[in-house]
Amino acid sequence: MTDATIAKPSGLGAGVRAVSDAVLPVVAVVAAIIGLWYLACIPMNIHTALTDAERAGAVVTPAGAAERRDMGGIGLALANTEIVPDVFSQERPRLPAPHQVGMELWKTTGEMVLTGRGFSKRSLLYHAWVTLSSTVLGFLIGTVAGVGLAIGIVHSRVMNMAVMPWAIASQTIPILAVAPMIIVVLNSVGVTGILPKALISAYLSFFPVAVGMVKGLRSPGAMQLDLLATYNASQAETFWKLRMPSSMPYFFTSMKIGMAAALVGAIVGEMPTGAVRGLGARLLAGSYYGQTVQIWSALFAAAILAAVLVGLIGLIQRAVLKKMGMAS
Amino acid sequence: MESDIAANGAAQVVSESSVIVADSLDLTFQTNDGPVQALRDVNLTINRGDFVSFIGPSGCGKTTFLRVVAALEHPTGGTISVNGMSPDEARRARAYGYVFQAAGLYPWRTIAKNIKLPLEIMGYSKESQEEHVARVLKLVDLEGFGEKFPWQLSGGMQQRASIARALAFDADILLMDEPFGALDEIVRDHLNEQLLALWERTGKTIGFVTHSIPEAVYLSTRIVVMSPRPGRITDVIESTLPLERPLDIRDTPEFLAIAHRVREGLRAGHAYDD
Numbered sequence: 001m002t003d004a005t006i007a008k009p010s011g012l013g014a015g016v017r018a019v020s021d022a023v024l025p026v027v028a029v030v031a032a033i034i035g036l037w038y039l040a041c042i043p044m045n046i047h048t049a050l051t052d053a054e055r056a057g058a059v060v061t062p063a064g065a066a067e068r069r070d071m072g073g074i075g076l077a078l079a080n081t082e083i084v085p086d087v088f089s090q091e092r093p094r095l096p097a098p099h100q101v102g103m104e105l106w107k108t109t110g111e112m113v114l115t116g117r118g119f120s121k122r123s124l125l126y127h128a129w130v131t132l133s134s135t136v137l138g139f140l141i142g143t144v145a146g147v148g149l150a151i152g153i154v155h156s157r158v159m160n161m162a163v164m165p166w167a168i169a170s171q172t173i174p175i176l177a178v179a180p181m182i183i184v185v186l187n188s189v190g191v192t193g194i195l196p197k198a199l200i201s202a203y204l205s206f207f208p209v210a211v212g213m214v215k216g217l218r219s220p221g222a223m224q225l226d227l228l229a230t231y232n233a234s235q236a237e238t239f240w241k242l243r244m245p246s247s248m249p250y251f252f253t254s255m256k257i258g259m260a261a262a263l264v265g266a267i268v269g270e271m272p273t274g275a276v277r278g279l280g281a282r283l284l285a286g287s288y289y290g291q292t293v294q295i296w297s298a299l300f301a302a303a304i305l306a307a308v309l310v311g312l313i314g315l316i317q318r319a320v321l322k323k324m325g326m327a328s
Numbered sequence: 329m330e331s332d333i334a335a336n337g338a339a340q341v342v343s344e345s346s347v348i349v350a351d352s353l354d355l356t357f358q359t360n361d362g363p364v365q366a367l368r369d370v371n372l373t374i375n376r377g378d379f380v381s382f383i384g385p386s387g388c389g390k391t392t393f394l395r396v397v398a399a400l401e402h403p404t405g406g407t408i409s410v411n412g413m414s415p416d417e418a419r420r421a422r423a424y425g426y427v428f429q430a431a432g433l434y435p436w437r438t439i440a441k442n443i444k445l446p447l448e449i450m451g452y453s454k455e456s457q458e459e460h461v462a463r464v465l466k467l468v469d470l471e472g473f474g475e476k477f478p479w480q481l482s483g484g485m486q487q488r489a490s491i492a493r494a495l496a497f498d499a500d501i502l503l504m505d506e507p508f509g510a511l512d513e514i515v516r517d518h519l520n521e522q523l524l525a526l527w528e529r530t531g532k533t534i535g536f537v538t539h540s541i542p543e544a545v546y547l548s549t550r551i552v553v554m555s556p557r558p559g560r561i562t563d564v565i566e567s568t569l570p571l572e573r574p575l576d577i578r579d580t581p582e583f584l585a586i587a588h589r590v591r592e593g594l595r596a597g598h599a600y601d602d
């Protein structure tokens with residue numbers, strides 16, 4: 001009896017170990033990044049911290065902001081160790097400390113929700129929602145366009161040769177240069193609201209979807225195609241019964257890339273023309289007024305949004321492939 | 329040697345019972361390294377109900393010949409007819425089932441759904457699809473596996489499922505390209521036995537490519553020996569074995585004599601090569 005209990009590892013213990021095995025590396029990496037981030041704050045912010053301290057009457061070496069301008073941040077920090085803690089609590093730091101960004105994020109999301117102002121114009125949730133809606137709309141347009149193009153390219157030699165170079169060329173044009181033009185042109189013909197932004201998202205997201213789907217639709221081997229040929233299957237039957245199901249894993253992977261691209265497109269689309277809503281507008285406003293903390297919290301909001309959207313596609317991918325019997 | 333053919337009276341003359349007739353067939357592939365003559369002057373008549381094996385060293389055109397029959401390749405010279413039609417017409421008439429070397433089942437379809445694939449394309453009704461699936465699953469000894477996905481089956485079972493798929497629609501010609509090549513000896517023996525039983529029950533005409541001399545001799549009513557560069561037929565051996573073939577027939581002198589002749593034929597092909 002006792003032998004058995006000793007020999008068998010406790011179920012609870014094993015479970016905890018499995019979880020900690022999965023979580024520990026993630027926690028370690030995050031901790032390392034935060035540590036490095038705090039360290040980086042010191043040389044980045046020491047100049048302004050010293051200037052502030054000097055103004056407040058502290059003795060710093062060397063005296064005078066002009067004197068220190070060209071000096072290295074690390075050297076200054078070593079020479080003024082007592083001022084170093086100040087670098088983490090600057091009002092307008094070059095690089096805000098993690099806790100400053102975290103607090104700003106909380107202030108503009110959770111705290112506003114708690115006080116019933118979750119959707120006010122000062123709330124990051126509101127801006128995230130604005131960006132999200134045009135991201136998703138643009139992503140849908142881009143995905144439909146990308147899949148449509150891929151189907152054309154796979155089935156028509158002419159389209160393959162005529163469309164692909166243009167698709168590639170379209171992606172070499174810097175989106176930052178085109179985005180304002182798209183917005184201005186569309187506004188001038190009366191198209192306003194989220195559609196112009198969504199079109200920029202679509203412009204960026206159709207490409208990965210098209211490329212991925214071309215690869216996916218071409219993934220069936222010669223043998224699979226020959227098999228259908230012996231059944232005298234039509235092109236449409238070959239598409240629905242072979243090409244389309246074979247392309248599913250590619251489809252989801254390229255949708256993940258497309259979604260991330262669509263988010264970039266939406267943010268870029270919010271920057272020109274004095275937009276006042278959306279994460280892109282927050283970024284731009286932050287940089288106008290030197291509000292680095294606001295910039296960083298908007299950046300993090302965008303990153304979290306991307307993670308959620310891509311994760312969502314991943315969940316759907318899992319469910320669909322599992323239902324198809326193709327889950328690994 | 330030819331005079332004592334008893335098996336099924338196959339003869340090299342074109343007649344009513346001829347299913348596949350190849351007449352001075354040539355096929356040259358144009359490749360980047362110049363033309364490759366895969367088939368040269370191939371003359372062969374396959375009769376209804378024949379079990380014909382193709383054997384020969386790698387690159388002698390066995391697969392190519394089967395693909396020409398199935399209209400997957402087109403000859404550059406000579407003529408070939410299938411059921412009195414061109415291969416393309418025969419394909420449109422759904423004259424053959426083709427079994428490839430790899431099972432090639434769709435991973436996203438269950439075994440039953442895989443077998444339904446040709447039936448869906450050929451427009452069978454739902455009920456008759458079910459009927460056909462049940463019938464061929466039984467034929468290849470896979471009853472009860474219809475709802476499994478391919479990855480849940482062993483390689484041999486997958487290959488049987490792919491044979492079932494080729495049998496599901498009522499094509500009277502079955503073309504098989506090294507269907508058992510990747511399987512172990514025991515499974516292969518078992519499948520050979522099953523294939524013979526199936527052939528007897530269905531009366532199909534079978535073209536079968538193999539690298540194994542015992543397999544060819546055990547299964548066939550006729551054995552076509554080929555040699556490479558250019559691919560051509562060097563010998564056609566009529567089997568004198570009875571239709572009833574238990575596995576241990578492979579130890580009889582008669583069997584060994586035929587196997588010996590096949591081996592001689594293969595050797596002669598190689599000698600030409602050097």
Ligand SMILES: Nc1ncnc2c1ncn2[C@@H]1O[C@H](COP(=O)(O)OP(=O)(O)OP(=O)(O)O)[C@@H](O)[C@H]1O
Nearest residue numbers: 357359364366385386387388389390391392393559
């Ligand atoms: N699509 C193709 N394009 C060019 N050459 C080809 C093509 N298919 C086959 N060949 C060539 O034709 C010749 C015969 O090929 P085939 O596949 O019929 O040989 P095989 O007898 O089936 O060989 P194995 O036993 O290895 O399967 C080879 O020399 C091969 O390289």
Ligand SMILES: [Mg+2]
Nearest residue numbers: 390391392505
């Ligand atoms: Mg071959």
